[in-house]
Amino acid sequence: PAAPLFADVAGDIDVSFEFFPPKTEKMEETLWESIQTLSPLNPRFVSVTYGAGGTTRERTHNTVARIARETPIVAAAHLTCVEATREEIDAVANEYWAAGVRHIVALRGDPPTAGAKFQSPVGGYENAAALVAGLRKLHPFEISVAAYPECHPDSPDPIADLDNLRRKIDAGANRAITQFFFEPDTFFRFRDAAAKAGIDAEIVPGIMPVMSFAAVRKMSAMCGTDVPAWMARLFEGLDDHPAARQLVAATLAAELCRKLYAGDVRQFHFYTLNRAELSYAICHLLGVRPTDLTGEKAA
Numbered sequence: 001p002a003a004p005l006f007a008d009v010a011g012d013i014d015v016s017f018e019f020f021p022p023k024t025e026k027m028e029e030t031l032w033e034s035i036q037t038l039s040p041l042n043p044r045f046v047s048v049t050y051g052a053g054g055t056t057r058e059r060t061h062n063t064v065a066r067i068a069r070e071t072p073i074v075a076a077a078h079l080t081c082v083e084a085t086r087e088e089i090d091a092v093a094n095e096y097w098a099a100g101v102r103h104i105v106a107l108r109g110d111p112p113t114a115g116a117k118f119q120s121p122v123g124g125y126e127n128a129a130a131l132v133a134g135l136r137k138l139h140p141f142e143i144s145v146a147a148y149p150e151c152h153p154d155s156p157d158p159i160a161d162l163d164n165l166r167r168k169i170d171a172g173a174n175r176a177i178t179q180f181f182f183e184p185d186t187f188f189r190f191r192d193a194a195a196k197a198g199i200d201a202e203i204v205p206g207i208m209p210v211m212s213f214a215a216v217r218k219m220s221a222m223c224g225t226d227v228p229a230w231m232a233r234l235f236e237g238l239d240d241h242p243a244a245r246q247l248v249a250a251t252l253a254a255e256l257c258r259k260l261y262a263g264d265v266r267q268f269h270f271y272t273l274n275r276a277e278l279s280y281a282i283c284h285l286l287g288v289r290p291t292d293l294t295g296e297k298a299a
């Protein structure tokens, strides 16, 4: 069916935004500006990633705790199983609970050395499903997990990958957020396969706006996301035209979201890369508008 350009006429879209913890004071400033820009869109939650090997443990914690303390937004902390014992991970989760954080994005994570195979740490959680089960024993967190419409590179086949997702949901996860993808049918096929496999938890598409086509191509190669040939053509010649590139990126992501909306998707998770404007523009094109604190649409 043809989708209206401003999809959210019914005000029924929920968005969430993902950030990474800032490395420098300048990056911290950019992050807070981004949070301020995006918070009037009333996100369901904003989440903060956890660096490979727990390298951002402090920074992730500080960022999430600050969001929880200083803003009315629900803050979610990503947590991985890499290079830590169960006791260490449980201690981090307990600190989050004490800081008022009620939502964890539970992940296995990747080894700090790019391309290395994940090894279950001695005394650690062996995968995301085990982490979810561990968190469930600690506190009644809301828990999100990762899902892979194009199959995780470590998985022998899509059926095994769906089995793995089902184990995470059965262990107590509330929703799955997908790896990024660029064709709406990729998501629809995955959603259908998950439903057929008896997975009834909410599956939220992860939307990656293209800030840099070269970077997206590199990330896609690592995580198994297909970059359609037409995308290379779309971004051709834009390397030296950042403003035009942003317009193209916003149009492309909004078009993907519009097609997903036409296929009954109402939740969207944006990989913001700590830059608000692209995600804000995409939400605007979708019809998502600022609300005041009472939940009324702002004038």
Ligand code: FAD
Residues within 6 Å of the ligand: 048, 049, 050, 051, 052, 053, 078, 079, 080, 105, 106, 107, 108, 109, 110, 126, 127, 128, 129, 145, 146, 147, 152, 154, 155, 156, 160, 161, 164, 168, 177, 178, 179, 180, 206
């Ligand atoms: P799992 O679900 O545990 O497993 C991944 C794959 O391993 C499965 O598909 C399955 O094929 C295989 N597998 C696992 N257990 C078994 C088993 N018992 N038997 C057979 N096969 C098994 N990474 C970070 O480091 N920090 C982040 O903050 C972060 N945030 C993310 C957010 C989202 C929304 C997504 C989609 C990914 C994120 N990642 C992050 C990347 C993620 O850590 C990697 O994709 C990682 O390789 C897999 O993590 P997972 O939680 O999906 O793992």
